[in-house]
Amino acid sequence: MSVTTQLAPPVASSWSIETRPSPCIRDFSPEASIVLVGSRGSGKRTLGFIGATHLGRRLITEDHYFQEATGTSRGVFLRQYGNQEFYRKNVEVLKQMLDNHRTGCIIECGMGSLSHSAQKVLAEYSMTHAVIYIARGSHRIKSLLRLSDEEAARLEIADLAHRNCSNLEYYNLYDPSGDGAETPPENGLGNVSSRLKYAKEDFSSFLDLLTGQGVVRSGFESPFSIAALPPECRSFTYALSLRLSTIPDLDLVELEAGADAVQLKIDTWSPDLQKLIGKHVATIRRNLRVPVIFQVENYAFEGTQLSMEEREHAYFLLMEWALRLAVEYIIVDLKYSSDRVVHLVRSSGRTKVIGQYLSRDESPWEWDEDARMIDYDWAKLLGCDMVRFVRSTSKAGDNDLVRAFVNRIESIPGHLPIVAYNLGEHGRPSLVANKIFTPVTHPIMNSTVSKSKIRQFLPTAAEAMQALYQSRILDPLHFYHLGASVFYSLSPAMHTAAYQVCGMSNDFQSLQVSSLEDIHRIIQDPNFGGAAITQPYKVQILSRIAAKSYHAKAIGAVNTLLPLRLFQNSNPLDGSTESLLRQANQRCKAGPIAAYYGDNTDFIGIMTCIRRNMSPRNVIQPSKTTGLVIGAGGMARAAIYAMIQLGCRKIFICNRTVENAENVARHFNSWASGLSSDGEIVRVLKSTNEAWPAGYRQPTMIVSCVPARSIGDHAPANFEMPMQWLGSPTGGVVVELAYLPLDTPLLKQIRRVREETKQAWVIVDGLEVLPEQAIAQFELMTGRKAPKRRMRLEVLQNYHRYEE
Numbered sequence: 001m002s003v004t005t006q007l008a009p010p011v012a013s014s015w016s017i018e019t020r021p022s023p024c025i026r027d028f029s030p031e032a033s034i035v036l037v038g039s040r041g042s043g044k045r046t047l048g049f050i051g052a053t054h055l056g057r058r059l060i061t062e063d064h065y066f067q068e069a070t071g072t073s074r075g076v077f078l079r080q081y082g083n084q085e086f087y088r089k090n091v092e093v094l095k096q097m098l099d100n101h102r103t104g105c106i107i108e109c110g111m112g113s114l115s116h117s118a119q120k121v122l123a124e125y126s127m128t129h130a131v132i133y134i135a136r137g138s139h140r141i142k143s144l145l146r147l148s149d150e151e152a153a154r155l156e157i158a159d160l161a162h163r164n165c166s167n168l169e170y171y172n173l174y175d176p177s178g179d180g181a182e183t184p185p186e187n188g189l190g191n192v193s194s195r196l197k198y199a200k201e202d203f204s205s206f207l208d209l210l211t212g213q214g215v216v217r218s219g220f221e222s223p224f225s226i227a228a229l230p231p232e233c234r235s236f237t238y239a240l241s242l243r244l245s246t247i248p249d250l251d252l253v254e255l256e257a258g259a260d261a262v263q264l265k266i267d268t269w270s271p272d273l274q275k276l277i278g279k280h281v282a283t284i285r286r287n288l289r290v291p292v293i294f295q296v297e298n299y300a301f302e303g304t305q306l307s308m309e310e311r312e313h314a315y316f317l318l319m320e321w322a323l324r325l326a327v328e329y330i331i332v333d334l335k336y337s338s339d340r341v342v343h344l345v346r347s348s349g350r351t352k353v354i355g356q357y358l359s360r361d362e363s364p365w366e367w368d369e370d371a372r373m374i375d376y377d378w379a380k381l382l383g384c385d386m387v388r389f390v391r392s393t394s395k396a397g398d399n400d401l402v403r404a405f406v407n408r409i410e411s412i413p414g415h416l417p418i419v420a421y422n423l424g425e426h427g428r429p430s431l432v433a434n435k436i437f438t439p440v441t442h443p444i445m446n447s448t449v450s451k452s453k454i455r456q457f458l459p460t461a462a463e464a465m466q467a468l469y470q471s472r473i474l475d476p477l478h479f480y481h482l483g484a485s486v487f488y489s490l491s492p493a494m495h496t497a498a499y500q501v502c503g504m505s506n507d508f509q510s511l512q513v514s515s516l517e518d519i520h521r522i523i524q525d526p527n528f529g530g531a532a533i534t535q536p537y538k539v540q541i542l543s544r545i546a547a548k549s550y551h552a553k554a555i556g557a558v559n560t561l562l563p564l565r566l567f568q569n570s571n572p573l574d575g576s577t578e579s580l581l582r583q584a585n586q587r588c589k590a591g592p593i594a595a596y597y598g599d600n601t602d603f604i605g606i607m608t609c610i611r612r613n614m615s616p617r618n619v620i621q622p623s624k625t626t627g628l629v630i631g632a633g634g635m636a637r638a639a640i641y642a643m644i645q646l647g648c649r650k651i652f653i654c655n656r657t658v659e660n661a662e663n664v665a666r667h668f669n670s671w672a673s674g675l676s677s678d679g680e681i682v683r684v685l686k687s688t689n690e691a692w693p694a695g696y697r698q699p700t701m702i703v704s705c706v707p708a709r710s711i712g713d714h715a716p717a718n719f720e721m722p723m724q725w726l727g728s729p730t731g732g733v734v735v736e737l738a739y740l741p742l743d744t745p746l747l748k749q750i751r752r753v754r755e756e757t758k759q760a761w762v763i764v765d766g767l768e769v770l771p772e773q774a775i776a777q778f779e780l781m782t783g784r785k786a787p788k789r790r791m792r793l794e795v796l797q798n799y800h801r802y803e804e
């Protein structure tokens, strides 16, 4: 079996940097238009629509553009003018379409891109733009298009042309939530089902990755967010080691457990390896939502009878493949020829290259030799973004040498992030002390058989964390839920379960407090780790806070309080992003507290739930979409901010005490004065007797932030909507934040209306939002990736304890 011929035609191994074809540049300007190519049935148009909505871009479809440019449809043109003229016109129109939309668009290319000249045009465009090939399982395309075997085979061969003129690849996984969904019509708007939840999330994150949007967004907004720094700049991050061959036997959803990335090891060959990798990368992303570190193991070639030269060639073809999939990291063994490495680095786009020196044999090199520093410098010179040193040892003393070596590198100003540890049983202390992408396993993988012996020495992420607490590198901290009425909270259950899953020695308890002074007493303890703040203190606590996130400032309320400690060389009170990032990197250490930092995750919970449940028919249009918020407390503020973040610019607020609603409206109108042409984003509805204001569409997103049970002397709000306000012909999303009882009068009413009018109202109850805000809160408090599934499960399992 020749592996190389299956992957692509072999290339001459004598290539030097000069003679190699120019690298495929995948570094595009953030605004550059994005082209989608792929066969019929691959899902290009649906993805185009999702992408355009997500990035706020125009969707251009080739068919529609052809019709516009020529005045006839493709079919009619072909019949009228014949093949040759049709092909000529196709290329002309394609070129014109691409040239006229160089920025700010998502361009869907259909069959018109198959001819040789069209491919040339696309290949040229791919030098400056992302041209994404949309792949999909051939059996799915076959059944979707109802093709015979022969037709399917023909389509698959023709489709290769698309792959050849693209520089990136996206595997469009089956989305079970979208069964029955229709392809959007020609203008791209309208009927895509709101149910394509996974595809929406998958493709949106893929585009964030390509455009760099995700990083830009989170960075300056909240320095304590784990997205504010890439994992290689944080302390003690874990990479779940996952071998390709074992994936079919695993339920990936079960693997969620505190890992910051998945290290995907290619350990085997199969005839359709490339497609398999694309599919598995997509599956990992969907199920675990962490970056992928791509690595090809040497033992993958065992039994293939490839020459060394062929192995090297195959190795680099796979690396190129990983770049096409835009994996976040690739590990490149620096034993291979440096011109190949340089070529790869030049093509890497936003993928970070980790240069590796690996030895599975003992004593090939020592940690304290000068040659290690030369190796490090060489990796840097080759353009690597990080360096990884790994070797076998049987001597415990080698672990101290690793530390000394890492210290040496870390003393170099502007040094590259470094991964360094010893393999095997004796190397475990160095593995646990390693700070970046420590490879870990997962309890459910213990039963899988390993070709490589190292697997059995890997700890789980929880074990690695526990070791850090045992050796006092990290400190157990106390966390609280503080408010006037906290007995019904599910927060302790969610946070405690998350500590357990991640191997953290913290505790979390609810305390009822009756004044800010009460709170102050609790949070002075050097082992205080953070608090979830609830009513009525979300706004009041602002007076005790030295620094707050961009969001908390905008909202004017805080639900997450964190300590700022007195650490050497850092002034916690200067409030600079840098000092806050330093605090964030040390948040698992106890120490005297000098001040407090405030953030807000309520808006994240609400925003996530609206986005997830909003149907594309109600896609947010700043000039048209309206939102309605009931209540005027801290949660109502978060709801308004969530709507603003989603792009809504016409928000109404309604509250029993009108004055409070007016205060909230004033706050946002002054904060957001630049966002709306008439300067007013939030307007007050004085009572439910008012008719819906003329000139505004009825709301398509409604969030109720009033309690459904009595609190102290306050009677429950029992809020119901005036029927006239529920007139949106396309329905919308109704988010109810109260969850005691779960079936509030408002939700009962919406169900009734839905039944009677058949309008598409989607209901989100309080138990859906609650874990989302807690997940974001846990990550702010600990810097660890939250075990989301487990936290959501805790809510469902514990809720019944409080039901009347």
Ligand SMILES: O=C1C[C@@](O)(C(=O)O)C[C@@H](O)[C@@H]1O
Pocket (backbone or CB within 6 Å): 481, 483, 488, 489, 490, 491, 532, 533, 534, 535, 559, 602, 773, 777
């Ligand atoms: O409002 C809430 C709900 C909550 O107070 C609870 O009951 O668990 C927890 C807070 O973080 C959040 O802001």
